[in-house]
Amino acid sequence: MSFLERMKDEILIADGAMGTLLYSYGTDSCFENLNLSHAEQIQQIHEAYILAGANLIQTNTYAANYLKLQRYGLEEQVKEINTYAVRNARNAIKKDAYVVGTIGGIRGIRPNTVSIEEIKRSFREQLYCLLLEGVDGILLETYYDLEELEHILAITRKETDLPIIAQVSLHEVGILQDQTPISEALSRLEKLGADVVGLNCRLGPHHMLLTLEGIPLPKQAYLSAYPNASMPAYTDGKFHYEGDSEYFRQSARDFRNQGVRLLGGCCGTTPDHIRAFAKELKGLPPITEKKVKNSKKIIISNSSATLREDPPLQDIVKERASIIVELDPPKKLNTDKFFEGAKALKNIGIDAITLADNSLASPRICNSAIGYRIKKEIGTRPLVHITCRDRNIIGLQSHLMGLHTLGLHDVLAVTGDPARVGDFPGASSVYDMSSFELIQMIKQLNAGLSISGKDLGEKTAFSVGAAFNPNVKSLDRAVQRLEKKIEYGADYFISQPIFSEEKLIEVHGAIKHLKKPLYIGLMPLTSSKNAEYLHHEVPGIKISDSIRARMAELKDDSILAAREGITITKSLIDAAAELFNGIYLITPFMRYEISVELSAYAHETSAKISRRRQNAEVTIN
Numbered sequence: 001m002s003f004l005e006r007m008k009d010e011i012l013i014a015d016g017a018m019g020t021l022l023y024s025y026g027t028d029s030c031f032e033n034l035n036l037s038h039a040e041q042i043q044q045i046h047e048a049y050i051l052a053g054a055n056l057i058q059t060n061t062y063a064a065n066y067l068k069l070q071r072y073g074l075e076e077q078v079k080e081i082n083t084y085a086v087r088n089a090r091n092a093i094k095k096d097a098y099v100v101g102t103i104g105g106i107r108g109i110r111p112n113t114v115s116i117e118e119i120k121r122s123f124r125e126q127l128y129c130l131l132l133e134g135v136d137g138i139l140l141e142t143y144y145d146l147e148e149l150e151h152i153l154a155i156t157r158k159e160t161d162l163p164i165i166a167q168v169s170l171h172e173v174g175i176l177q178d179q180t181p182i183s184e185a186l187s188r189l190e191k192l193g194a195d196v197v198g199l200n201c202r203l204g205p206h207h208m209l210l211t212l213e214g215i216p217l218p219k220q221a222y223l224s225a226y227p228n229a230s231m232p233a234y235t236d237g238k239f240h241y242e243g244d245s246e247y248f249r250q251s252a253r254d255f256r257n258q259g260v261r262l263l264g265g266c267c268g269t270t271p272d273h274i275r276a277f278a279k280e281l282k283g284l285p286p287i288t289e290k291k292v293k294n295s296k297k298i299i300i301s302n303s304s305a306t307l308r309e310d311p312p313l314q315d316i317v318k319e320r321a322s323i324i325v326e327l328d329p330p331k332k333l334n335t336d337k338f339f340e341g342a343k344a345l346k347n348i349g350i351d352a353i354t355l356a357d358n359s360l361a362s363p364r365i366c367n368s369a370i371g372y373r374i375k376k377e378i379g380t381r382p383l384v385h386i387t388c389r390d391r392n393i394i395g396l397q398s399h400l401m402g403l404h405t406l407g408l409h410d411v412l413a414v415t416g417d418p419a420r421v422g423d424f425p426g427a428s429s430v431y432d433m434s435s436f437e438l439i440q441m442i443k444q445l446n447a448g449l450s451i452s453g454k455d456l457g458e459k460t461a462f463s464v465g466a467a468f469n470p471n472v473k474s475l476d477r478a479v480q481r482l483e484k485k486i487e488y489g490a491d492y493f494i495s496q497p498i499f500s501e502e503k504l505i506e507v508h509g510a511i512k513h514l515k516k517p518l519y520i521g522l523m524p525l526t527s528s529k530n531a532e533y534l535h536h537e538v539p540g541i542k543i544s545d546s547i548r549a550r551m552a553e554l555k556d557d558s559i560l561a562a563r564e565g566i567t568i569t570k571s572l573i574d575a576a577a578e579l580f581n582g583i584y585l586i587t588p589f590m591r592y593e594i595s596v597e598l599s600a601y602a603h604e605t606s607a608k609i610s611r612r613r614q615n616a617e618v619t620i621n
Ligand SMILES: Cc1cc2nc3c(=O)[nH]c(=O)nc-3n(C[C@H](O)[C@H](O)[C@H](O)COP(=O)(O)OP(=O)(O)OC[C@H]3O[C@@H](n4cnc5c(N)ncnc54)[C@H](O)[C@@H]3O)c2cc1C
Pocket: 355, 356, 357, 358, 359, 360, 361, 385, 386, 387, 389, 412, 413, 414, 415, 416, 417, 418, 434, 435, 436, 466, 467, 468, 469, 472, 474, 477, 478, 479, 481, 494, 495, 496, 539, 540
């Protein structure tokens, strides 16, 4: 009799965790490879679960596909690992028990990192190996992304008539990561032919039971639940789970009352947990009717929008000439000169002071702290750069929520210079996200949703700038990146500095089809050494031969060289102001008086251009 037939009038007990058990024994490498190297140990674990009362055990193949095995260079071993895994499970069975071949989900919190086509290829190979070796069913477990599970479930249903168990992982009570209600997800899985549908991993009995309260008994399929033992704790450099088996014993009947007919364990569970379930439910028939509690509907649109005191930069620069100036937070603790500069820039009438986020990967005073002070003490708009280098996803979200609280709504989302270029070459670059994903995440906060899809109760009001590096071999490719950034939600762009009129014209031609405005970057050179360093050593900066030659001629006179840098920038302003509304001036070495002079010049130039254009219009009319 298949285990499915038995489930018609029996609650079956499944096994518990394999991975976390192996980890607790000290294994910290590829768990699935132990099917080959430590077959006896794997068999012993299977035996312990059967002895504890499991009717159904799963092969040690959770991550035995090439996509996951390639992390260990084991992508060629898919066949051996899966074949031996089935044999190890079969060898462990001394009495009546079933073996299901398990295949785990690939996509985690960032669903789009692996394409569905690639997942399907990897999945098919593993599925064939398991089916060929002979299993009693297939367990599809730990799926965060319903789309992924639907695709591979359809493949499985096409390939086999064996029973299929399809399980998603909860994001929070009642919903998946993309907010799909669990009841809807399970009914979609049932329609695609899953024989058992349910939940496993991420959360424990508490959240699973609350979820199950809102889920009706499936029409054709049976319900399953494999809760985690607890949330994982991290002590002395190791993860461990605290939930004890007595707690599991107490929840067993509740799972039964919610209609669960296949009850096992996921991360952190041990044979003790399974024994507790088996003992408590021994001889009890499954329930056949259940009252479903109305699940709470999550209404996102209730979130209120945050009102900005000032128009976003993209609206300003679309309408008129606009100057923003980068004045980087100090590398030392004294901020006097910085605030002197910020005040002088405010007096000259710039639209924002842009604050780099530890540019060139060297620590500076936190730009949101400085930004807040600029806004409060000086009354100028701070534009806070945010890199993906220094914070993980948690830190980025928290940082953005902090900026919202401080009323700082203007941000520039960049990947960030890699840590190895900076003061601490050994520091890690986080890069949990690309600049594209960061832009998308900020826009999601503007919709009132956290990165993981939780309702934040309010909508942020960020205006999101993105970086443009035109100093590359292929300007077309750089422009394609801008198009992609627009798709992800960028509101406007700020470019790396440009050092020739030809380049300004080329850039103007290349981006004029874009619907988003650009602040074109200009940076005064201070000396020939400065020019050579920037040209050769700083990522994203290229200076024309003629400008480097002009600076080189004055290399023995620092004052004249600095003046020459200003003169060059003024002539670039003349050209830039004809083509772009937005000018982004980068202040060299905190020499804010240079930026003040250039800002004043840029204002005059724009005003002249605007008068000339108005006169021309009058003449034509
Ligand atoms: C206005 C501005 C402000 C900046 N502020 C900071 C800051 O505060 N802190 C900091 O650390 N860094 C800063 N940077 C540097 C920036 O993070 C890096 O130069 C970055 O690689 C380029 O911008 P991005 O992060 O948006 O890159 P992305 O467009 O996200 O590019 C990321 C990766 O793709 C590569 N790439 C980009 N364009 C191309 C192309 N055309 N072809 C092939 N590969 C490409 C890049 O080299 C990089 O590895 C700033 C850059 C600009 C333009």
